[in-house]
Structures are given as structure tokens and as C-alpha cells.
Amino acid sequence: MRRLIRLAVVAAVVAMQVFVPGTASAQPAAIGSAQSCQLGNGIKHVIYIQFDNTHLTRDRDGVPSDLEQMPNLLSFMTSNGTLSDNEHTILISHTAGGILTSLTGLYPDRQGLTVSNSYGYFKPDGTTAFSSAFKYWTDKVDDVTATGANDPRPNMVTTGGLNTPAPWVPYTRAGCDYGAVSTANVVLENTKTTPAGDMTKVFGAHSQEWEEALATPALAQTDFVGIAIHCAQGGGICNTSTKLRPDLLPDEPGGYNGFNGLFGAKYVNPTITGGQHVVKDTENHDITDPSGNPGFPGFDGMFAKVSLGYVAQMQEAGVPITTAYISDAHDNHSLFRASGPGEADYVAQLHAYDQAFGAFFTRLAADGINKSNSLFVFTSDENDHFAGGQSTDGIWSHTYCNISAGQTCPANQIGEVEQNIKALVPAADLPAAFDIHFDSAPTVYVAGNPARTDASLRKFERGLAAARAVDPYVSSSATPVMLWMADPVGQQALHMTNADPQRTPSFTYFANPDYFLTTGDNRCIERPATLNVATCIDYHFAYSHGDATEDIGRTWLGFVGPGVKNLGRSGQTWSDHADIRPTILALLGLKDSYEPDGAVLADFLQTSAVSRDLRQHHESLVRLRGVYKQIAAPFGPFAHDSLVASSHALGSGSTGDDGHYAAVESSLASLTSQRDALEAGMRTALTNAAFGGGPTTEQDLKRMIAEGQQLLSEASVLAASS
DSSP states (O other): OOOOTTOOOOOOOOOSOOOOOOOOOSSOOOOSOOOOOOOGGGOOEEEEEEESSOOSSOSSTTSOOTGGGOHHHHHHHHHHEEEEEEEEOOSSOSHHHHHHHHHHSOOHHHHSOSSOSEEEEEOTTSOEEEEESOOOTTOBSOOSSTTOTTOOSBSSEEGGGEEOOOTTHHHHHTTOOEEEESOTTTSOOOOOOSTTSHHHHHHOTTSHHHHHHHHOHHHHHHHHSSEEEEOOSSSSGGGGOSOOEEOOOTTOTTOOOSOEEEESHHHHHHHHHTSOSOOBOTTSOBOBOTTSOBSOOOGGGOOHHHHHHHHHHHHHTTOOEEEEEEOOSSEETTTTEEOOTTOHHHHHHHHHHHHHHHHHHHHHHHTTOSTTTEEEEEEESOOOEEOBOOOSSSOOBOOOEETTTTOOOOTTBBSEEEEEGGGGSOGGGSOSSEEEOOBSSOEEEETTOOOTTOHHHHHHHHHHHTOEEEOTTTOSSEEEOEEEEEOHHHHHHTTOOOSOGGGOOSEEEEEOTTEEEESSOBOSSSOOGGGOBSEEEETTOOEEOSSOOHHHHEEEEEEESTTBOOOEEEOSSOEEGGGHHHHHHHHHTOOOSSOOSSOOOGGGBOGGGSOHHHHHTHHHHHHHHHHHHHHHOTTSHHHHHHHHHHHHHHTOOOSSOOHHHHHHHHHHHHHHHHHHHHHHHHHHHHHHHHHOSOOOOHHHHHHHHHHHHHHHHHHHHHHHHO
16 A cells, blocks of 8 residues: 655645536547557557555455455456466565556666655765655655755666656657556656645646645645646647646656656546546546545545546547556555455455446447457556454454553454564664664664674664564564565665665565564554553554565466467466566567566467567577576565575674674675676566567577576575575
């Protein structure tokens, strides 16, 4: 979910009369001008849907999973295409990072969001500041000061400190308008009027939009955030609007001049509805904010009926490429709490989602948008670990439980174990000052950004490695809190170090995912601050992610459309989110200006839909891809063995003797350096085979496969001996 840690959210009141929307046809005729959008394999429409924390596997035995309770979607994927249950996300496994790797085909070190949904960074004075990961594509890390003095690099930062290439560019260059519905960082994400704020950059200081954001920020959120169309040149729906703004991407490879965009429902809605101010959801109700104003309902209000209503409206209006985000179903935003597996409100929400997909597919079919001419892609940003006890009847205990006081929680308790990290180690082992990104896998920032071998930092790491606390879902006695730990050496192996050195944490602490770690005592409920305790159950949140566990990292991916095999549900091919984009582009006959970290999922595609090189060297390239994912993927075996070795090293030694730590870290750094070089060569070979650029000989393919297998063997030995 879009849970922004360490960021204050100020609720604004819309001080104006609520707009009363008129009616709009749910299925208008296409109104855009003709486009030169030409795609491969006879594909005319691309519909990409990414859920927030929606599960294919069951969280508790006997309770159908999220997708099992959405048979309209599940059947659509399995009956018409391929649904993989062996798809994986990235580290840190949160909403922003998972979505952005899916959109770019890049692991976090190259797309920029190595930590999300917010992250810390070291300011020039050595103290820590925090930033949201959800920002418009070109925003800076420090978007508060006029010059970005605390960190001037882009939030979406790639190699060389440049802005990551934007995901809509290959489409708009090909003449295709690109619609985005609540899609992370592709739409405006805030209404800031500071010099570097979105309203200033896009609309200009003292513009009508800027003044609205200054006076009524909640209304500006409805009008300008969350919905966008990135426009192609030379035709298309954007030509019908007078509200275009330059679509500026100053670091885009090859340049990106003369392109425009429509930002916000206030301008997108009339463009896609023939002049109406409101878009209808799949139940034919007006899409509004909580105050009744037509437009964006907020990121936590993007239920299936809302997002799918917008997608259908855009497609019907002539926007051929659409991406959309759908909010999770397990968080009850009205009651501000999580819902457990089988709980009535959770089941009802999933039923509503299922009904929305049924209406969506029926509506598109009536428009002639179907599997014969449209590419459908569905996935989730990541999976979750459910923090809770057991329930046989779908009734869960949403109650406060004080672990610090020794309280026994009900057997059907629900909620994360909130834990003050400072209470886990002796006060003498704590650094003088530090901060963390609150999470089940917090990144830790020690003041002054000391070297990783600093004695006080190492003492802190050893203390946390040995930490024990009571997790009532595991035992009534204290058990280890930590699963794994990685400092900058290990983070490099996990693709968690990007081109902004100020954002590299001192270390990352992967805890048992029942925990949610903070730097102070916790309330866990709306209680007076004087009643804060070190450890308690917070029933408001129960679905943890961020950690490097199988139940979080393994998710699902569905493809339906021309060129896609009908394999039904399959787990034979290991994949991760970086593979989604190159697979889509390969089907469409498009390519990026960079080498993706992902590889085309040729096993999911018809032979006629892949390149000649992929056909001619199929067996060797499939083997190469398999080894490549094992050494490169954040949830692959090389990464896992690196985590094991790193954790053992960081927990070892003493102030007087840290030799084991030094030796293991040296070996891990050497292996990672070898991995990085081999990964780059494999990436080039796989990209060239899929998109052109020169074939790789069979001899070189087999050599890289052998080198990768040797590297995996050495990493396994290091983990076992560390």
C-alpha cells in the first residue's frame, strides 16, 4: 500500500461549493484525431493493470485467495493467456519500487528507488532527511529548497546521476498517446507550490492551477494529481485540448522535444468524454473525491471500479496505451484498519472487484477491444506477509495488545508487531544519533554517515543481529527479531545501491516480517502519548512487505493477447518484475533506448511473436536467461546467498577482533564485482537477441552460462562457510 513512513500528511479542507457533475455516456465514440500508432502482432490496444498487494496464493488455509475471489479476472487470464505464479518483485519490496521496476524493466539500482515508499538520505551536514518515493518523474530528492541544496539529484536517478528514462517515451515516439491512471510517478503526485514543486514546474508560478493549489490544495489534488495523458506528436486525442503542457524530460536519451501532456482529471476528463467534467466508474457512478468534486478520488480510493472505469473511458476515446493502479482490497479505509482473510468487509471488497472486472471485460468486448487485438497485462506490485493469528470463521480481533506488559493476545489477533528498535539493544550499543526508515525491513542511517567499518556502527550491527523480542504469533517467549542484514557491500549485491551516494543507508535490517520497527515507543492505537510502549500490536496494519521472504517476494503475472500462449496457470518459468517491460515491448515491436535488466519471457510467447535470433538460438538463450536471473535478480539465489553471508559477517566479531567480518565482506565484494561484469554481458546478449544489435555466438552463450553457474557455486560456498 502507499504507506508513506516518516512523512506528515496534512488534510486540507476544500473551501468552496461542491461541483454538481452532469451526466456522461459510459461508452462514448472515439473522439480523438487519427493517430499513426502502429504496433506489432496486430495489437491495437495495450491495457496494463498493476494491483497493490493482491494475492494469488492463500494467506490462510481454507480461505480463498484474492484472485480466487475474483473469478472474472482469474478466468480471463487462465482461459485466454498465461498466468504465472512464479513471478517476483524486487528489494526493498514496496509499492513504488515494484511498480517502477515493472514500468522501466530496471532493477532499483538503475531506476533509482532502492528504498520505498519513502527513503532517507544524508544531508551535507551528515544528518538524515526523508523523502517520499512517490514523485513526478523529473522531481528531485530535495524538492523543498529552491536549488535542491540537500540533494539535487533526481528522485528517479539512473547511471551517471541522470534522470531515469521515462516509460512512456517509446510509445509516444511511435505515435501512441499514453494514458496513466494513478500510475506511480507517471502522473503528478503532489500539489506543491515550492520552486521545485509539481504545480510550479508543470503549470508555472502564479498560474491559475498554481493559485488553486495554494488556496485549496485538496481541490487541486482532485483536479491535477493522479490522472495524465502523455501525448504523441502529429494527431491523437490531445489535439482536442487547449490545456496541454510541455512534457519535459531534459535527460531523456536522444532528446524529447516538442511533446506535450495533459495533467489532471480537470483537463483529461473533458478530453476523453467529449466535453463532460466527470468520468463514470464501471457501475456508471460519477468518479469524485470524498467531497463530491469530479476527478481524482485519491490514491487509496482507486478501487477496481474506479481505475477500470478510467481505463475503459480512455481506450474508448482513442488512447491506445493505458496503465492503471488498483488499490489493495484488504485495507478498510473507512474504518482505518486492516481486514483479515475471510473477514466480511474484505470478502465484500473482493466481490466488488470481481464485479468491476466482469463489467469491464463486457464493456470492452462491446467496444471491439478483446484478446484478438489487445494486449492485457495484469500483476501486483508485491505480495504480503499477513501478520496475524488464526481464525476459523473470518472473525478477527481488532484490539490493542500490550506485549511489553506481558498481555496475552487473542488467538485471532490481527496486526503488525510494532517494535521500538532502540529497545532491542543495550543503550551502550546505540550510536549517538541515528534514524531509520520505519518498516519491517528498515534502512538505518547513522549520523555522520560513518565508514562501514566504524567501531560504533559495528557494535550497533552486532547488537541488532543478536536482538530478541516477543512476537506473539511465534511464541510467548523472546525469539530472534532479525532474519538478515546487509551493509553497503551486501546492498550492492541486492541492487540496492543507486547512483546517488547520499541515499546509501548505513545498513538494512531485514526483520521477521511480523514486525514493524520504529525509533520510539508506540501507541498502536489512538491513545495518549503517555501510554506508549516498546512493543504492541497495531491492528491498523497487518500486511507487511519490504522483507526478503518468499511470501512477500513471490507474486503473479498474467498476459493475454496476440502472440501470447494459452498456458493457463503455470509456474515453470521463474521471472520478476524487470521482465514485464521487455516482454511487452517485444510483442509491440518497440524498444527502449537502454538495455533493460529484464529479459523477454519467450516461454510465454508464440514462436511467431519473437525475434529471429530468439528463435534460432532458443535453447541456449533460454538457458542463459535462467542463469542470468539466478545471478541478477534480487530474489534469486545469488542475492539470497549474499544476504546469508552478509548477515553472518555483520553479526560476527567484537570490538577487538573483526577479522571474520572483514574477510567475508572482501569475498562478497569480489563476487559481486564479478557478478556485475557477467550480468552486464548477459544483459547485452539477451537484449540484442530480443531487439536487434548483433547476435552472440553459441560459444559465448555457453561460456557465460558456465561462468554464471560457477559464480553461483562460489556464492553458495561463501554463504555456507560464513
